[in-house]
Amino acid sequence: MTAQPDDQDPADPQANNPSACGLPSNANIDARGPVQKSDEEWKAQLTPNQYRVLRDQGTEPPFSNEYWNHKADGTYACAGCGTPLFLSDTKFDSGTGWPSFFAPHEPEQVGETVDTSYGVSRTEVHCNACGGHLGHLFPDGPKPTGQRYCINSASLAFSEDSSHPTEP
Numbered sequence: 636m637t638a639q640p641d642d643q644d645p646a647d648p649q650a651n652n653p654s655a656c657g658l659p660s661n662a663n664i665d666a667r668g669p670v671q672k673s674d675e676e677w678k679a680q681l682t683p684n685q686y687r688v689l690r691d692q693g694t695e696p697p698f699s700n701e702y703w704n705h706k707a708d709g710t711y712a713c714a715g716c717g718t719p720l721f722l723s724d725t726k727f728d729s730g731t732g733w734p735s736f737f738a739p740h741e742p743e744q745v746g747e748t749v750d751t752s753y754g755v756s757r758t759e760v761h762c763n764a765c766g767g768h769l770g771h772l773f774p775d776g777p778k779p780t781g782q783r784y785c786i787n788s789a790s791l792a793f794s795e796d797s798s799h800p801t802e803p
């Protein structure tokens with residue numbers, strides 16, 4: 636007998652956890668921002684991993700991505716179009732293994748869509764300029780916002796902030 640693809644391993648801690656970031660998305664992103672490119676153009680510009688996450692709503696493994704434990708001061712921009720999305724000031728250690736922020740840099744740059752794939756209702760977040768998938772938003776973050784933006788490293792491009800030099 637072949638295994639049923641829909642069977643969920645009860646030992647998988649993410650299988651029944653609606654707050655897990657680990658599931659890919661199947662959201663209907665409204666991508667009418669100013670940055671419009673064809674799939675071919677995105678494939679030529681992005682790495683295969685960036686394309687899988689940004690354009691195909693994939694998810695990276697926790698604790699095995701570029702920025703989950705990255706603590707430098709600076710700006711996290713969209714890896715697709717360069718729009719500044721998050722600042723290091725709002726990054727916190729969520730313990731999830733993905734980069735986590737309690738607020739976006741400019742709220743209008745980060746779009747939200749309800750994602751009901753996998754039988755759970757989650758808020759998908761994406762770059763409003765290019766429609767690139769970023770991750771998910773959960774209401775269990777720290778003060779002052781109580782929000783947790785769980786973001787894929789592949790969706791982000793970090794640049795160090797030279798106006799905030801490290802301690803002398």
Ligand SMILES: [Zn+2]
Nearest residue numbers: 713716762765
């Ligand atoms: Zn973008």
